[in-house]
Amino acid sequence: MVRSLNLEKTKCLPFGLRPPDFPLTLGGHHLAFVTLYQYLGVWLDGGLTFARHVKYLWERASTCMAALKCLSSRSMGTSYRVLRTFYIHAIRSLVDYSAICLTGLAPPIISSLEVLQNDALRIMLGAPRWTRLVNLRMENGLPSLAHRIALRAATFTLQRVQHRPQLPVSLLLKQLLSRPPALLPQRNWARTMAALFTVWVPPLPSAKIQTYPVRATYFSDGSVSPDGSAGSAFVCDRYTESWRLSRGVSTFQAELVAILVALRHAYIHSHRHVVLHTDSLSSLQRLRSLSLTDNVFLITAIHHVASLLSSWGATITLHWLPGHVGIAGNELADAAARAACSLPEVTFPLRPGTSHLVRTWVNTIGRLSRDDHQLCIAEG
Structure with a gap:
């Protein structure tokens, strides 16, 4: 050896x-x-602080940032898609490669890496320095590096444990990750991983939901009729508001519109405590997603209105409840959304989502192919 x-x-x-x-x-x-050694592209130190590696990332990324600035100049004429692709593959990939080592870094060190991405986001969009970071991330469809590092580390750890469960390191990981995060040392890699893998199971909603005077409680719902007409509505106490959407939109889009108009109503009326109930679990999951590929306008608009509410100290709670189980507010919102499909004019113009159009096109082509196949069989 x-x-x-x-x-x-x-x-x-x-x-x-x-x-x-x-x-x-x-x-x-x-x-x-x-006291320092570079192994497989990662700088290691005796205390495993990875401070030298963060400095190394800064040096490597600074060179690529200079190239990104040159590409974004007017003389180059590079499109936004090319700039975003260059950032992901040339700059963010440096952090992705060593993400498993960076989960235990102190918040100030993580913040120093965030500065790199923030500068890159401004360069790609041509945004001024005072642009809010949440808007930059939403416009580019990119999460913060802290979330990216956590996601990459959790994914890598889970793959190692699942693919080779009998290895000693996998058995040790299972033992560590099964412990509550509070029992592990602070700023510890295992504690960070345990916190990422902690599963929170929300309680089941009760059949009766009270409307408290200090809160504005909303029930939202969206509906699409068999002929393609769509509607959205929300109910707040005794007030109901409904919207007719453009023909051809999906049920998912109708649910997002209902959430958007409900939050906008709360913003207009300056509610301090907003509780919104919806039976669309997919909408809530998409709002928590770190990447956006479709319906960017609706999701960005919801985050924007929510940030406006939060800016004056309002609290917002989005809650999932099962549909059609007899909850009064949800039944009223569902009836209002179905009635909105029959309104004479479109009151909320909206283009169908890309994924919905592709799915409809694939289903149509598949149905036509089956019909042609059956016709050929019948004709012999």
Whole structure:
């Protein structure tokens, strides 16, 4: 085994310990003790602080940032899609590669990496320095680096545990991740991973939901009729508001519109505590998603109105409840949404989503293909 090692490049890096006073030899070769070492592109130090690696990321990313600025100049004429692709594959990929090592970093160090992405987002959009970060991320469809690092690390750890469950490291990970995060040391990699894998199960909604005087309680719903007409509505106490949508939109879009107009109503009336109930679990999941590929306008508009409400200290709670189980507010919103499909004019113009159009096109082509196949069989 010694013959397969390059003894000239082999170093000894003690973790959490002082270098011993006696020399360490391997195959008759004295190994030098070091405090920093780059292994597989990641700079390691004895305390596993990864401070040197963060500095290395800054140096590598700064060169790519200079190239991104040149590409974004008017003389180059590079499109936004090319700039975004360059950032993802040339700059963010540096963080993705070592994400598993960066989960335990202190928040100030993570914030220093966020500055890189924030500058890149402004360059891609041509936005001024005072643009809010939440708007930059939503316009580019990119999460913060802190969320990206957590997502990459959790995905990698889960893949290792699932693909090779009998390895000693997998058994150790299972033991660590099964513990409550509070029982693990702070700023510890295992504590961070345990917090990421903690599953929160929401309680089942009760059959009766009270409307408290200090809160504005909304029930929203969307509906699409068999002929393609769509409507959205919300109910707040005794007030009901409904909208007729453009023909051809999906039920998912109708649910998003209902949430949007309900939050807009809360913003106009300056409600301090907003509780919104919806039976569309997919809408809530998409609002929490870190990446946007479709219905960007609706989701961005919802986040914008929610940020306006939060700016003056309002609290917003989005709650899922099962549909058609006899909850009065949900039944009223559903009836109003179905009635809105029959309104004489479209009051909320909206283009169908890309995924909905593609799905409709595929289903139509598949139905026509089946009909042609059956016709060929019938004709012999």
